[in-house]
Amino acid sequence: MAKENSENQRFICGLHATLHVISGKWKPLILFFLNKGPTRYGELKRSVRGVSDKMLIQQLKELESDGIVRRTDYGEIPLRVDYSLTPFGASLVRAMEPLCGWGEEHEEDIAAAMDRRKTGR
Amino acid sequence: MAKENSENQRFICGLHATLHVISGKWKPLILFFLNKGPTRYGELKRSVRGVSDKMLIQQLKELESDGIVRRTDYGEIPLRVDYSLTPFGASLVRAMEPLCGWGEEHEEDIAAAMDRRKTGR
C-alpha cells in the first residue's frame, strides 16, 4: 500500500482520467439511460438497442467497479436486478453535459467527417 | 444539403458523437498541448511523451479531418509545419473543461479502480 503519489502523475490531465471511465462502445448510452432513473437489466437491454448480453454486463460491471453505477439485486423470487447511478455517477453525468451539448450542436459536421473517412477517403 | 434529420438519429446523444472525435489514445493529450498555442510537429512529439511518429501523425490527421486541428505547412526551406486548434476545435476544448475538472477531482478514485481491475480482479 502507501504508494504516495508525490509526483506520481498517472494522468496528464483530468480528461485523460475521465476518458478511462466513459470510454467503451456502450457506456455513454448506458449512462444516458440510467440518468433517467433506475432501470432493470432487461429494460436497459431493450433501450440500448444492439448490445449483446455479454457487452451490456461487461460494461455495467466496469461502471460498477468504477463506482459510477450501483447494481441492486432484490433477491426476489423471479430474478430481479436493477441498475442506477451513484451520486458519483450523477456528478459525472453532469460534467458530461457540455460535451453532450457540443455534440448535439455539431452532430452533422461530425457525421460528415465520419462518412468522409469511411467512403473514398 | 438539406438532409433534414427527421428520424435520422446517427448518435443516441451528443456525447456519443463527441466521443467519436476525442477518443484515441493520444487525442486528449494532443488537444491539451495544442490548447496552449500552435505547436510544431517535433515540439508536439517531445511534449506528448511516448507517442511514436505513426501514432502522432495518425491522430493529428484524424483531428484535422474532423476540423478540430489545422495543419500549417510554411513551405520553408528547412521543413516547417505546425498544428493549431481551429475555432471549432477551441469550442470543443471549452466543452471538455468540466470533464477535465471532474477527472482532476476524482483522479485518485479512478486510479484506484483501475488498479483493482489490473491486479487481483
Add this chain to the structure above:
DNA sequence: ACGGATACTTACCAAAAGGTGCATACTTGA
C-alpha cells in the same frame, strides 16, 4: 561526406475491444 534534424510513410505484429452463440438456474404460464 557524414551525422543529425525536420516531417512524415510504410510494412508488419501484438494486444485490446467487441461480437456470436451456447449454457446455466430458476420461475411462471400454457
Add this chain to the structure above:
DNA sequence: TCAAGTATGCACCTTTTGGTAAGTATCCGT
C-alpha cells in the same frame, strides 16, 4: 412438460487499435 422470460457466464473468433522498426527526402553544420 415445454416454451419463454429473468440475469448472467463462458468459449471462441474477428475487428480495431496501437506499437516497433524501418525508410524517404531535404537541409544544415562540421
